[in-house]
Amino acid sequence: MSPRRPTRQVLVGDVPIGGDAPIAIQSMTSTHTREVDRTVAQIRGFAAAGCDLVRVAVPTKRDTEALPEILRQVPVPIIADVHFHYERALEAIEAGVHKIRLNPGNIAARRQVDRVIAACRERRIPIRVGVNEGSIVERRDRGVRAVEKALLAGGRGGLVELMVHKLEEYLRIFDEDDFHDVVLAAKSADARLAIDAYRAISRRFDYPLHLGVTHAGPPETGRIRSIAALSALLAEGIGDTLRISYASDSLDEVTDAKELLCALGLRTRDAPELIACPTCGRLEIDLLKLVGQVREKLATIKMPIKVAVMGCVVNGPGEAEGADVAVFAGKGRGIICVQGEPVRTVTEAEMLDALYEESVKFAARVERGEVQLAG
Numbered sequence: 184m185s186p187r188r189p190t191r192q193v194l195v196g197d198v199p200i201g202g203d204a205p206i207a208i209q210s211m212t213s214t215h216t217r218e219v220d221r222t223v224a225q226i227r228g229f230a231a232a233g234c235d236l237v238r239v240a241v242p243t244k245r246d247t248e249a250l251p252e253i254l255r256q257v258p259v260p261i262i263a264d265v266h267f268h269y270e271r272a273l274e275a276i277e278a279g280v281h282k283i284r285l286n287p288g289n290i291a292a293r294r295q296v297d298r299v300i301a302a303c304r305e306r307r308i309p310i311r312v313g314v315n316e317g318s319i320v321e322r323r324d325r326g327v328r329a330v331e332k333a334l335l336a337g338g339r340g341g342l343v344e345l346m347v348h349k350l351e352e353y354l355r356i357f358d359e360d361d362f363h364d365v366v367l368a369a370k371s372a373d374a375r376l377a378i379d380a381y382r383a384i385s386r387r388f389d390y391p392l393h394l395g396v397t398h399a400g401p402p403e404t405g406r407i408r409s410i411a412a413l414s415a416l417l418a419e420g421i422g423d424t425l426r427i428s429y430a431s432d433s434l435d436e437v438t439d440a441k442e443l444l445c446a447l448g449l450r451t452r453d454a455p456e457l458i459a460c461p462t463c464g465r466l467e468i469d470l471l472k473l474v475g476q477v478r479e480k481l482a483t484i485k486m487p488i489k490v491a492v493m494g495c496v497v498n499g500p501g502e503a504e505g506a507d508v509a510v511f512a513g514k515g516r517g518i519i520c521v522q523g524e525p526v527r528t529v530t531e532a533e534m535l536d537a538l539y540e541e542s543v544k545f546a547a548r549v550e551r552g553e554v555q556l557a558g
């Protein structure tokens with residue numbers, strides 16, 4: 184892991200982004216924002232799952248009119264996602280949102296962008312400015328300027344250069360208005376392009392970066408594509424806030440993002456970590472079913488203990504090394520160990536409850552300071 188690249192810091196409500204702030208997890212609601220109850224319920228669900236910031240779309244005035252009530256009811260800062268209509272940005276700012284996502288490229292006139300910037304300055308609200316591979320490539324067939332045409336002809340490298348070029352163009356507006364509460368994004372559906380683009384942007388600018396792979400696809404492929412790009416960038420110290428997005432329930436995006444940050448040691452776990460063997464021909468129980476049941480039960484424990492569910496005692500103890508509580512299953516029976524020491528032998532039917540009981544007991548001992556976590 185490389186050290187975090189230094190960036191400026193902006194404040195989104197009470198959540199700092201950039202500098203030495205923890206990497207913030209974002210997601211976006213899939214409800215119509217004007218449906219207040221549904222939108223609030225989704226935002227609260229994201230927040231409970233570990234989401235730090237939530238973005239909502241505000242395509243119509245009815246959506247911005249719903250914002251004050253939504254803001255009253257949710258526990259995390261809200262970002263208004265604006266496309267085409269600068270008036271929606273002004274209404275959202277007036278309503279009290281904590282950040283605006285706006286691409287100057289799809290706002291008709293410079294004076295309209297200036298008005299949004301002035302309103303954000305007054306309220307000390309940051310703006311996320313981004314380029315999107317899709318909107319750039321779309322321009323291939325339309326009248327593009329010579330410099331853009333030349334870059335588009337240059338394959339992935341040219342596209343990356345063009346993305347940086349477009350960001351420079353947008354940022355000129357913000358520089359001229361002396362506004363620097365900016366977060367940058369460069370979205371692409373291609374993981375390799377996203378990696379190259381964010382690397383280039385990170386070298387060129389010191390604004391905090393919002394990482395994401397856009398239109399990543401269905402969960403089976405989209406999840407991998409997002410995590411491949413984001414892991415590479417995070418390991419290089421690039422990224423200050425992120426959204427994992429694919430065509431699925433957005434709650435899964437939040438849990439994936441949290442797991443990714445925990446796996447890379449960029450966020451402290453506040454719940455048990457479950458490890459399980461990959462299963463093989465030595466297995467004598469329905470381990471996958473047991474793992475699912477253990478996962479559900481452990482959700483009640485708010486302590487980052489490491490729990491292992493292993494299919495046998497042949498390789499299990501070695502593979503579960505470092506687990507605080509583990510079960511090693513055999514034919515019809517299992518041995519429960521706490522920090523490597525066997526404490527109980529149980530039948531297959533007792534395994535779930537016994538593992539859970541020992542996990543609860545162990546977490547309580549950690550809480551009382553009687554024992555330390557293994558990992």
Ligand code: SF4
Pocket residue numbers: 460461462463464465466493494495496497498499502
């Ligand atoms: S723990 Fe045992 S059953 Fe599970 S994968 Fe390893 S050897 Fe196979």
